[in-house]
Amino acid sequence: MRAEAIFSRPAPSVEWPDTRSERHPSMAKKPTEPRKALLQLTGVSRTYGERQVLQPVTLKLSAGECVALLGHNGSGKSTLLRIAAGRELPTSGKVTFDGLPMDEGDPRIRARVAVVGDTVACYPDLSVREHLLLVAVAHGVADARAWIEHVLADRNLADRADALPSALSSGQMQALLLACAMVRPRDLLLLDEPEQRLDPDARRRLAELLKAELADGVAVLLVTHHTDLALEVADRVVVLEDGQVVAKGAPHTVLAEGARGGVR
Numbered sequence: 001m002r003a004e005a006i007f008s009r010p011a012p013s014v015e016w017p018d019t020r021s022e023r024h025p026s027m028a029k030k031p032t033e034p035r036k037a038l039l040q041l042t043g044v045s046r047t048y049g050e051r052q053v054l055q056p057v058t059l060k061l062s063a064g065e066c067v068a069l070l071g072h073n074g075s076g077k078s079t080l081l082r083i084a085a086g087r088e089l090p091t092s093g094k095v096t097f098d099g100l101p102m103d104e105g106d107p108r109i110r111a112r113v114a115v116v117g118d119t120v121a122c123y124p125d126l127s128v129r130e131h132l133l134l135v136a137v138a139h140g141v142a143d144a145r146a147w148i149e150h151v152l153a154d155r156n157l158a159d160r161a162d163a164l165p166s167a168l169s170s171g172q173m174q175a176l177l178l179a180c181a182m183v184r185p186r187d188l189l190l191l192d193e194p195e196q197r198l199d200p201d202a203r204r205r206l207a208e209l210l211k212a213e214l215a216d217g218v219a220v221l222l223v224t225h226h227t228d229l230a231l232e233v234a235d236r237v238v239v240l241e242d243g244q245v246v247a248k249g250a251p252h253t254v255l256a257e258g259a260r261g262g263v264r
């Protein structure tokens with residue numbers, strides 16, 4: 001189907017909220033069973049060639065819960081996130097989303113899982129607004145154009161809406177990737193260092209966004225180097241070192257132990 005045909009597809013009219021970091025009415029979460037496990041990783045490991053970069057990890061993430069993955073460069077965080085997203089197969093173990101085998105190609109999963117990964121993929125000839133329109137329309141979002149204006153304002157991108165990716169600053173590009181995740185329905189958000197390249201104000205708004213997501217029942221798996229962000233939004237942290245979980249638990253407890261020299 002041609003892009004113009006997609007963009008001109010009629011959508012039913014809905015009212016959207018005026019306030020920032022609100023969700024589109026059609027994405028408002030129905031009451032979910034509290035603590036229902038959405039994402040389940042069981043004994044997941046990864047080996048590249050001879051090198052085991054991830055020792056078996058077991059992790060459960062429920063609706064409305066945030067787990068932050070922390071650890072040094074090369075400790076295996078992004079590998080674990082890609083496996084959790086179904087973008088990469090584990091060497092051993094399994095991943096399920098709401099009871100389904102995790103597979104990025106499964107439309108039932110794609111409709112409910114938003115990923116901001118560690119690679120930037122965008123169309124050089126589509127503007128910021130057109131990227132958001134593409135995502136929103138592909139996910140059947142009603143009143144997509146109006147909703148996009150709201151998201152553009154929320155991510156501080158309104159004055160760059162007509163810019164091409166090549167004309168964005170690195171922080172604006174990161175804001176676009178986040179906006180692409182916000183503009184569509186989601187029950188699970190998988191984020192790889194979303195704070196990267198954001199200025200302090202944008203980072204504060206990211207924390208507010210994540211808290212709003214959690215309050216709305218979205219499950220969030222967050223790879224971050226920013227311990228303040230983990231302390232602010234995460235219910236639990238998991239610390240990796242050389243592919244192995246070396247600490248996990250409540251953020252304040254784990255990070256206080258880290259500060260005493262156990263886990264950095």
Ligand SMILES: Nc1ncnc2c1ncn2[C@@H]1O[C@H](COP(=O)(O)OP(=O)(O)OP(=O)(O)O)[C@@H](O)[C@H]1O
Nearest residue numbers: 048049053071072073074075076077078079080118
């Ligand atoms: N496709 C690949 N082939 C071979 N080795 C890989 C591949 N992808 C990652 N690795 C290695 O796996 C290890 C874990 O990488 P990963 O990107 O998961 O770390 P990370 O904790 O996310 O690091 P960072 O904080 O720097 O983003 C690293 O030693 C990396 O070099």
